[in-house]
Amino acid sequence: xxxxxxxxxxxxxxxxxxxxxxxxxxxxxxxxxxxxxxxxxxxxxxxxxxxxxxxxxxxxxxxxxxxxxxxxxxxxxxxxxxxxxxxxxxxxxxxxxxxxxxxxxxxxxxxxxxxxxxxxxxxxxxxxxxxxxxxxxxxxxxxxxxxxxxxxxxxxxxxxxxxxxxxxxxxxxxxxxxxxxxxxxxxxx
Amino acid sequence: xxxxxxxxxxxxxxxxxxxxxxxxxxxxxxxxxxxxxxxxxxxxxxxxxxxxxxxxxxxxxxxxxxxxxxxxxxxxxxxxxxxxxxxxxxxxxxxxxxxxxxxxxxxxxxxxxxxxxxxxxxxxxxxxxxxxxxxxxxxxxxxxxxxxxxxxxxxxxxxxxxxxxxxxxxxxxxxxx
Numbered sequence: 001x002x003x004x005x006x007x008x009x010x011x012x013x014x015x016x017x018x019x020x021x022x023x024x025x026x027x028x029x030x031x032x033x034x035x036x037x038x039x040x041x042x043x044x045x046x047x048x049x050x051x052x053x054x055x056x057x058x059x060x061x062x063x064x065x066x067x068x069x070x071x072x073x074x075x076x077x078x079x080x081x082x083x084x085x086x087x088x089x090x091x092x093x094x095x096x097x098x099x100x101x102x103x104x105x106x107x108x109x110x111x112x113x114x115x116x117x118x119x120x121x122x123x124x125x126x127x128x129x130x131x132x133x134x135x136x137x138x139x140x141x142x143x144x145x146x147x148x149x150x151x152x153x154x155x156x157x158x159x160x161x162x163x164x165x166x167x168x169x170x171x172x173x174x175x176x177x178x179x180x181x182x183x184x185x186x187x188x189x
Numbered sequence: 190x191x192x193x194x195x196x197x198x199x200x201x202x203x204x205x206x207x208x209x210x211x212x213x214x215x216x217x218x219x220x221x222x223x224x225x226x227x228x229x230x231x232x233x234x235x236x237x238x239x240x241x242x243x244x245x246x247x248x249x250x251x252x253x254x255x256x257x258x259x260x261x262x263x264x265x266x267x268x269x270x271x272x273x274x275x276x277x278x279x280x281x282x283x284x285x286x287x288x289x290x291x292x293x294x295x296x297x298x299x300x301x302x303x304x305x306x307x308x309x310x311x312x313x314x315x316x317x318x319x320x321x322x323x324x325x326x327x328x329x330x331x332x333x334x335x336x337x338x339x340x341x342x343x344x345x346x347x348x349x350x351x352x353x354x355x356x357x358x359x360x361x362x363x364x365x366x
Binding site: 026027028029030031032033034035036037040051052053055056057058059060061062063064065066067068069070071074075078079083086090093094096097098100101102104105106108109116117119120121122123124125126127128129130131132133134135136137138139140143144149150152153154155156157160161162164167168170171174175178179181182183184 | 208209210211212214215237240241244245246247248249250251252253254257258261262266269270273276277279280281283284285287288289291292298299301302303304305306307308309310311312313314315316317318319320321322323326328332335336337338339340342343344350351353354356357358359360361362364365366
């Protein structure tokens with residue numbers, strides 16, 4: 001690699017860096033909380049995307065079919081490297097986890113339980129939940145300014161989290177309101 | 190023993206169709222996957238499916254990797270690889286197309302509206318998933334205390350979250366939660 005001027009090209013991650021980064025995200029998410037880990041690495045550490053772009057991409061990735069985290073990797077990979085980038089990011093996200101889960105599956109089908117794993121997980125899940133709450137707090141501080149965003153946020157949480165409405169029913173109700181509120185108006189700032 | 194070739198065919202058809210049906214995330218097709226893997230193809234028992242579901246939810250990486258274990262039980266390592274790729278490829282192709290459109294629409298009002306308007310929604314969905322995860326984990330007061338402490342540490346300190354998850358895993362391993 002040659003020293004290049006600090007243009008946007010310099011910030012563009014290579015295929016290896018994409019794969020490595022998503023591998024890092026995947027391995028960190030022991031116990032869950034993959035979305036929170038994605039934000040931690042992509043927005044906070046690497047600064048590849050702003051919080052706004054990340055959050056909207058996250059919801060799009062949830063609406064589209066496919067595992068949310070795989071979709072997010074494909075989104076980021078495509079953004080920075082087209083089809084090769086998408087493949088690199090998705091491969092990075094899944095390769096080592098596939099090896100790990102095959103080892104766990106082999107042990108499970110052979111011995112029928114994995115006791116040490118269960119108890120370790122109980123602790124790790126608590127931290128993964130904590131990381132997810134923490135993400136909601138940190139991103140919420142930035143975008144929940146004013147009464148309309150607060151109402152949109154609260155309604156989404158209650159319908160999806162407490163009443164357990166399916167994602168589609170929640171979005172069908174809330175998303176149109178959000179878009180009308182957020183539609184850019186000429187002259188207004 | 191069942192015919193291997195037929196198993197590969199069933200894996201390919203099942204997971205590539207589930208891939209496009211998994212709207213809202215991989216877990217939305219778990220009931221259908223369970224029905225096919227346990228009842229139709231009889232690759233595994235009910236209990237085994239529930240157990241590998243638990244393993245896949247908590248192992249690192251995307252939770253959809255349950256398909257890797259279903260494929261593994263159906264047709265060994267090649268089955269595992271085939272199931273994983275079949276589950277990822279069709280949905281990924283769709284995301285690719287949408288992302289290309291999204292990049293082109295950088296300055297359009299619809300993209301600006303989505304970026305601004307979906308942010309509060311997404312925070313609500315993130316909080317909801319944390320809430321559902323903590324309910325599903327079925328913790329007693331010690332589990333909630335650990336979650337609370339970790340939430341404060343993640344939010345107000347700059348400690349690497351990996352250290353926090355590792356420490357919490359250690360506390361679990363010691364049997365303290």
